[in-house]
Amino acid sequence: MKLLQLKNVTKQFGGLMAVDNVSFDVERGSIFGLIGPNGAGKTTIFNLITGIYKVTEGEILFEGIETNSMQPYRVAELGITRTFQNIRLFKKLTTYENILTACHYNVRYGLVDAVLRNKRFKAEEKGLLAHAEELMNIMGLEDRRDVIAGNLPYGLQRRLEIARALALRPKLLLLDEPAAGMNPDETARLMTLIKEIRDRFNLTVLVIEHHMDLIMGVCERIVVLNFGKKLAEGTAGEVQANPKVIEAYLGEEEVVVC
Amino acid sequence: MDWFYIKGILILSGINLMAVLGLSLLTGFTGLFSFGHAGFMAIGAYVTAMGTVKLGLPFAAALLLGAAGAALASFFIGRITLNLKGDYFCIATLGFGEAIRLILDNVQYFGGARGWPNLPRSTNFTIVVILNIIGIIILANLINSRHGRNFKAIREEELASQTIGINVFRYKMTALMISAAYAGVAGGLLGHYLGFLQPKMFQFIKSTELTITVIFGGLGSISGSVIGALVLTSLPELLRTFAIWRLVVYGAAVVFIMISRPQGLMGGYEIPVGKIFKKLFSRFAYGKKQAVGGGKQ
Numbered sequence A: 001m002k003l004l005q006l007k008n009v010t011k012q013f014g015g016l017m018a019v020d021n022v023s024f025d026v027e028r029g030s031i032f033g034l035i036g037p038n039g040a041g042k043t044t045i046f047n048l049i050t051g052i053y054k055v056t057e058g059e060i061l062f063e064g065i066e067t068n069s070m071q072p073y074r075v076a077e078l079g080i081t082r083t084f085q086n087i088r089l090f091k092k093l094t095t096y097e098n099i100l101t102a103c104h105y106n107v108r109y110g111l112v113d114a115v116l117r118n119k120r121f122k123a124e125e126k127g128l129l130a131h132a133e134e135l136m137n138i139m140g141l142e143d144r145r146d147v148i149a150g151n152l153p154y155g156l157q158r159r160l161e162i163a164r165a166l167a168l169r170p171k172l173l174l175l176d177e178p179a180a181g182m183n184p185d186e187t188a189r190l191m192t193l194i195k196e197i198r199d200r201f202n203l204t205v206l207v208i209e210h211h212m213d214l215i216m217g218v219c220e221r222i223v224v225l226n227f228g229k230k231l232a233e234g235t236a237g238e239v240q241a242n243p244k245v246i247e248a249y250l251g252e253e254e255v256v257v258c
Numbered sequence B: 001m002d003w004f005y006i007k008g009i010l011i012l013s014g015i016n017l018m019a020v021l022g023l024s025l026l027t028g029f030t031g032l033f034s035f036g037h038a039g040f041m042a043i044g045a046y047v048t049a050m051g052t053v054k055l056g057l058p059f060a061a062a063l064l065l066g067a068a069g070a071a072l073a074s075f076f077i078g079r080i081t082l083n084l085k086g087d088y089f090c091i092a093t094l095g096f097g098e099a100i101r102l103i104l105d106n107v108q109y110f111g112g113a114r115g116w117p118n119l120p121r122s123t124n125f126t127i128v129v130i131l132n133i134i135g136i137i138i139l140a141n142l143i144n145s146r147h148g149r150n151f152k153a154i155r156e157e158e159l160a161s162q163t164i165g166i167n168v169f170r171y172k173m174t175a176l177m178i179s180a181a182y183a184g185v186a187g188g189l190l191g192h193y194l195g196f197l198q199p200k201m202f203q204f205i206k207s208t209e210l211t212i213t214v215i216f217g218g219l220g221s222i223s224g225s226v227i228g229a230l231v232l233t234s235l236p237e238l239l240r241t242f243a244i245w246r247l248v249v250y251g252a253a254v255v256f257i258m259i260s261r262p263q264g265l266m267g268g269y270e271i272p273v274g275k276i277f278k279k280l281f282s283r284f285a286y287g288k289k290q291a292v293g294g295g296k297q
């Protein structure tokens, strides 16, 4: 079944077509890759899916529900959450507080319950604390529990951002260049982690990567973008063999060489 | 210095603290700067006075009415301005504060610019202390809950807050309304302490003073706000013998703190009041057990 559908999605910034008539479907339970050179429009697609930007044309459906006009927090309530290319943690809060804050969504006690510290508050808060601890352990962050998030090493900050996203118990997790700044070794471990998370939490994962070879191993299906347009779609093998993709990437490599 | 004089300073400190506590939620925990909270104090003050004088309500009920009035006004302001980016919100509150004062200057029903004399002097030391304790407990309970964590998340990173499902607009509105209600109570207390009201008591400088106090005490710290309000209200009073120099000393103290401790006195930390109490209590209980001669070993 299709979890997420993009239908002829276009996003225009002034004269710039950041996303140009892009369509693709994401199967429930899959790990789906979105790749392309810098400026191809990948992050913009994430911003459209999460409601941070509004689509210029076309529509986005999540479980058949149109999300175009929804506020970002409503999209999150539907079960879509994300990480950011330029990490956006709650920098002055600790690792634990970052995760705990995101757990809020699973309980409903109100302001008055909090002020009165009543039974409902105590019971639900206890559940939250347990959930946050559990996630921290699963993500291997327990020995950094009380470290201020802004002081964590880069790799752990990315990991914490994923942990925070998982706290929502999402159905669809969007990862924007989660391997940026990591060495090949760390990247390989991250890709294994993504698979584990998918299986453990029954997730669907949509992952952006800038380097093609890194995600070939994990993604069941890949869409290649270039200059806002969909260049190719298919399995890793199909995409790699596609002449248009080779051209786009070789073109980019030449720039690097010069 | 006699007790009467000290009590007067403490009452004024307590009244300021009430407004500062609310502002602490808005500025220190939610990250929204306001330069119009004197406006909410004014609304609280005049509505409370209307309650006691014109409607003949008991003081407590009138205070609640004043708080509700201020919160209601903040709701309308919030509807218009909370969607604006941070700096614009700040400027909008400034405009609001001045507008309220100018309106009161011209409403003859409340005495206009000449003021409103002969209010019942119902505010006393006990009431101020009790209300502040209640105010602190409510605020502390709020901060130590999922709602408090959401306020802080918005302060830290608004976009990420949205993507973890926090309705940022609603939380900002909540913080604004609660802070306005606190300011409203402070205004109600002030009018019924002094026995009269004048619009010029709620000038822009009053709003600034409240914000300075929150920053001085440390953003994101309730105990910091308490210390800040006590120090910064009593300092100019205690320095009164220096006459004109007192405000210079006041300003210098603020500048000194801002340079030596930019995060404010407490800077996000709290005095662990609960723990201290527990320790004292357990020592007390232990002593008692010993005196009784036994208990479980």
Ligand SMILES: Nc1ncnc2c1ncn2[C@@H]1O[C@H](COP(=O)(O)OP(=O)(O)O)[C@@H](O)[C@H]1O
Binding pocket: A013, A016, A018, A036, A037, A038, A039, A040, A041, A042, A043, A044, A045
């Ligand atoms: N808010 C914005 N305003 C104007 N242009 C934007 C905005 N966001 C992205 N763009 C432009 O859209 C294009 C695609 O950007 P982006 O989606 O970030 O690329 P990618 O993530 O694939 O590197 C770029 O040319 C970028 O400059």
Ligand SMILES: [Mg+2]
Binding pocket: A042, A043, A044, A085
């Ligand atoms: Mg990007």
